[in-house]
Amino acid sequence: MEDVSGKDLTQFKRWYSQAGTPTVYADGKYDEKAKTYTLTLRQETKPTPNQPEKLPFVIPLGIGLIGKDGKDMPLQLQGEKEPQGTSRVIVLDKASDTFTFVNVAEQPVLSGNRDFTAPIHFVMDYTDAERLHQARFDSDLFNRWDAFQQYGVEQILNMVKAIQDGKEPILPEAYFDVWESYLTDKSLDKGFVARAITLPQENYLADQMDVVDVDAIHKARYIVKQAVAKRFEKLLRAVYDENNTKADYTPSPAESARRALKNMALSFLGDLGTNNELVEKQYAEANNMTDKLAAMNIASNSKNPKREAIMDAFYQTYKNEKAAVNKWIFTSACADRPDAVNVVRKLLTHPAFNIKNPNNVRALMGGFAYNQTEFHKLDGSGYDFAVEMAYKMDDMNPQMAAHMVKPLTRWKRFDAKRQEMMKKALEKVLEKKNLSKNVYELVTKSLAA
Known part of the structure; x- marks a missing residue:
């Protein structure tokens, strides 16, 4: 050169x-x-x-x-x-x-x-006004996306603070204005719009906090999703219908973008609880796994009366496809439901799960750890389950056992009560006889830090 x-x-x-x-x-x-x-x-x-x-x-x-x-x-x-x-x-x-x-x-x-x-x-x-201007007009679509994501993160964290202070969390009108521009501007790339209207994930929001408050984060994000879905229900339905074609499945970039936007619109509509039939219809009529998986994910995080039926139907359809089964396990473990700990315990005895299969274990525990409010539940049941799994895995796969323990090693990021419970959970891990070197070093370094 x-x-x-x-x-x-x-x-x-x-x-x-x-x-x-x-x-x-x-x-x-x-x-x-x-x-x-x-x-x-x-x-x-x-x-x-x-x-x-x-x-x-x-x-x-x-x-x-x-x-x-x-x-x-x-x-x-x-x-x-x-x-x-x-x-x-x-x-x-x-x-x-x-x-x-x-x-x-x-x-x-x-x-x-x-x-x-x-x-x-x-x-x-950047000021808020500058980020909003970028979010509306930047010709570089990544920068446009990033500007709106960072603005959204800031607003959600402000709402978290309001919740912690016992105040009403408020979402600025400017946030809705950008949302509306994305849903109504037909010149925008569909793949970009699908990404742009995706809310920041709870684990990402947690990473932005000095002291993580999983409950306030979950509540603030839920309020945002509900507010957007209610205000733009008609627009979201129009976007869904426009992109819900009956054409044969093709893996082209344009068709992938169309499916992504359609399914993102459905995720907001499904969250309202008034569009259960739409979710059920998509699952029943979908001619590809992408759409079926999206409908299953939406149902799993809702109070849809047919949630369990959809979950079981997906498993029965794809039970011989290993990658699909792992997606099903992950979705089951990270579902937004108050009995998530019981759900993951039941999965241990499900025919789909083999504790000697690292991918099954990774899907189960990865999904559960992703489920912030349930993994960090104040009764400590999530931490207890992580310890139990670390015990079971340590004798057969020490590296995987270390993955079970790793979420607990972030104990310093949480409030005093959770810190104490997480440290006790780590100390419980150290009590195991013949503990592997992998897990021992990870736990002792964390507790000594």
């Missing part, structure tokens, strides 16, 4: 010799009088074993500036005679650098690392 390009790639080779993922911090300043936008970039890579100091990487960064009308603005760097398009790549090869764009008619919103031009963490302190 050096011979052909005539460029010295010594610095670029740091991508191969330096460990770690760089974080690029961005700060933009607009000068209304001079009509300039000054972008300051700073890169930082955390120390890793044997590499306490990191030298700057060569980071190609795709960027765009979004105007008030939602369109990309022309990009002309200081010293250039004319704009170089509306989306371009700038190169950060120093610890920090500044780029000044001229002839910028108005205050823009920066869209950074477009097209994922560099494998980095991109960080900028």
Whole structure:
């Protein structure tokens, strides 16, 4: 490459010799009088074993500036005679650098690392208004998705705080405005819309909290889903009907996107409890596993009277397909229901489950650990089950036993009561005779931390 390009790639080779993922911090300043936008970039890579100091990487960064009308603005760097398009790549090869764009008619919103031009963490302190503008107009669909997800996460966490303080959790009207724009804009890619309206998962929300409150997170997310489903029930039904074709199944990207959007719309409709027949009809008439699996997942998390019948029908249909069975086990274990611990215990004796099959065990315990409110239930029953499974697995598969224990090792992230129960559960694991080295090291390190 050096011979052909005539460029010295010594610095670029740091991508191969330096460990770690760089974080690029961005700060933009607009000068209304001079009509300039000054972008300051700073890169930082955390120390890793044997590499306490990191030298700057060569980071190609795709960027765009979004105007008030939602369109990309022309990009002309200081010293250039004319704009170089509306989306371009700038190169950060120093610890920090500044780029000044001229002839910028108005205050823009920066869209950074477009097209994922560099494998980095991109960080900028966006205001809510800027995130909303990106969510509505960014031509880079990943950045558009990310802006709305981050805005949504912030609002849900605000609702969590309100719940903890005994106040009414409120969702801003601006959140609904973006939602409506996604459901009504027919020019948008269906796959993008399906992703954009997917709510942040509870485990991701938990990762954003210093002290995890699984119950408040679950309640806040439920309120959001109900609020969206109720307000846009007619629109969601229209989206569902529009994409619910009777055509033969094809695995094309366009058809996959259509199914994804249809099933995401159904997940909100199914959550209302007034569209049970629609969920049941999709399951009964679906000509592909994607649609059947979606209907089963929706039924499993609802109070649909035919929930158990749908779950059993899926198992009976696909019981000879190992991957489908594992999906069924996972769905059963992570279902939003107050008796989840009893459900997973019953699965241990179900014909579908073989404790000597690591994939079965991974599906069962992975699904249950994903079920935040039930795994972390205040009566401690979820922790007790994890310990029991660790005991059973340790003699036959120590690595899998370590997976059973791992969720408990995050005890410091939780409230005082759960911390105490999780530590006792870990101590109970240590009482097992002939405990494997894998599990022993994991537990002792966690308790000593």
